[in-house]
Amino acid sequence: MKAKTPNSIDDLLKFLVDSGKNHRTYYHYTTWNNFEKIYNGASFLMTRGNSLQINDQHESKMKGSWNEWNKTYIDSFSFGDSENMAMWGLYGTPWENAVRIALPQKAMLNWVSQTDSAYIWENGKIGEAIPITLVLSDIIYAEGIAKSDSIKLKHRDLTIQVSENSELVGLDTNPCMTGYIKNSAWQYENEVRIIAKPQHSLGVEKILIDMPTTVLSEIKVTTGPSFKYRQSALYDKLYNERRIATSGFENLLNFKSLCSICQNGPFVGKE
DSSP: OOOOOOOSHHHHHHHHHHHHTOOSEEEEEEEHHHHHHHHHHTEEEEEETTOTTSSOHHHHHHSSOHHHHTTOEEEEEEOOSSOOHHHHHHHSOSGGGEEEEEEEHHHHHHHHHHOOEEEEEETTEEEEEEEEEEEEEEOEEEESSTTSTTOEEEETTEEEEOOTTOTTTTGGGOGGGTTTEEEGGGGGGOEEEEEEEESSOOSOSEEEEEOOHHHHTTOEEEEOTTOOOOOOHHHHHHHHTTOEEEOTTTTTOOOOOGGGGOTTSSOOOOO
């Protein structure tokens, strides 16, 4: 039976959270260096949604509430088994270092349900523990004029046209939607997000959550189309455990190296 179309903000949030729990696999595009920090540190950094470090400044300024953003931390994953070329290019730079982490549904749900605290993370150091509420949710994408009844909402195969008398009018700037709605320009990401809410604003850009060994043991990695092997004990361990696979587009894409556009010689990444 076809699910009922959400017609209120509460219904929509429930729909997004229910959908967020229902993916077979959750993917995170990043670099090998970052993945080593995640795996060896058994932890995941979450970034405040209005941080200047996030590439999408539109969301924090135009969607939800700024006050809510001050106490909203996010980690982004995606759903859909096909490789996403835009995601490789956007989040896997330098491309010789790109990887995609995969977490199966059971491991992801266990991780989220078991996490009720985080740590302040500032200047590379772990601080005090703080209680949080953690939610796994899909993102709804909006196109149209902000705060109007001409907004169209999109989620996979679902499209909702917000009508004049709908309870969804103005949802794009409703504080309750903070962290759950983005502009349709980002729809290609198929984003499913871990959202952390502490009880009050913390005044820091990042917090850290533990990643249990039972979750780490379920991680699989796909190396990017232009990935270059590097000497790594972790790489060798996962390869021997058959937890590393190569991109289906290995050596078939010609991503430009950062070095090819540097006037002053080879690019050197920071430690």
